[in-house]
Amino acid sequence: MSSLLQGKVAVVIGGTGGIGAATATRFARAGARVVVVGQRDEEKARRVAASLPGEGHRGAVAAITDSAALDALAADVRAREGRADILVNTAGFTKAIRHADLDALTDEIIDDIMKVNWRGQFAAIRAFRALLDASGDGLVVNVSSIAGTTGAGSNIAYCAAKAGLDVMAASLGRALAPRIRVLNVSPGVVDTGFVPGRGEDFNDKAAATTPLGRIGAPDDVAAAIEACATQLTFSTGVTIVVDGGRRLN
Template sequence: MVNNMLEGKVAVVIGGAGGIGKAAAHRLAASGARVVVVGMNDLKAVEEIAAGLPGAGHMAALASITDSATLTALAQDVQGRYGKADILVNAAGFTKPVSHADLDALSDELIDEMFKVNWRGQFAAIRAFRALLVASGDGLVVNVSSISATTGVGSNVAYCAVKAGLDIMAVSLGRTLAPHIRVVNVAPGVVDTTFVPGRGADFNEKVAGTTPLGRIGTPDDIAAAIEACATHLTFTTGTTLVVDGGRRLN
């Protein structure tokens, strides 16, 4: 069912094949947007996601957030097909569990990769789509951050650092790109996806038991917050919206 709150809008979801990205694409499409579902290397997968979205006029595409040229090409493709972009969702990223106490295991190579994928890539995507978002007159960027940015508890120390950097990026760009583009981060706690390798049902149950609202998040919980940034929180920019069931309170 489409509710038409975003009718006429074009939303680009980078990381659209992941749990949160896929849920966000569905939410935005259900609100009337035409959605560009962007994957990294499996076109068939994002084509299937795009084909299953409510509404019409959706598109599947590939781009790598570590290759700025592909992001520029993506923006050109979106401009060619739709003539504009109104919403950019940065839901792509990766991590690797490393004990915070094991400093040697957090190698220079892993640190560089964490920043390249989880900070530089999001900035590069915003840079590539800036002109289209400005032309929209009502542009919105939503980055998927994490409560790790403020709790310092996460899959590894570098992950916490890049998410803190992503949050301050929202502050900087929220100020710089206003009034034409709003920039809002959505910060989940633990979410029921396969994003962190090695985390299974036992981990999720343990976290749920110590979360004030009694469960971990679902991809749709985070997608609902992303949708709200586009549909209801239209006087919000340069800030981070926490969606964690109260997890950070512990």
């Protein structure tokens, strides 16, 4: 345990997923109180919160696609925690679709991907802006992807949504300064089972073509998110790549 984030409240949306739970653990070890936010399963969010070191953590639910639910979450955090200093958006969704198969990338899939991977993050920031601003040292960290710059990802819409997050960081880093910093952490392949249908064969091939010789672990990404809060305090509006060098291929 450390005291780097003592007295801070961190809200981790998508906190029951691999990257989210690892981030919650790191924040708790650094002394923060953590609100672990799941999409629907409040019991799972509570279990993750109960597993964290330290005290004052709790679970909650709010669908990233439901702006009213995000507003209600922010109001609940204001009432119960009294503050929010850090907002982390790790919630996401994708589906593997070959880039050349234009017909398979339907309007419905495109809309769902944009709602979950871009609009939801913006809506969460919008909901928590007043609390983060009141902190005076507010921080937003979105989880992007190298797909946003390489154009090689699970599908074209996913690449576009993640590119949009990178631009959002630049736009909001400027617009919300100096009281709120906005950063992206951009992983490559991470061992979370995030993309349906990708298993050990895909992971082994990805590791073999990654300069550092392995795919990422959730804690690799969580460590970068923690650094945004504890070390990179003079950075805003930028995307930090955590991919083992995979984008170099």
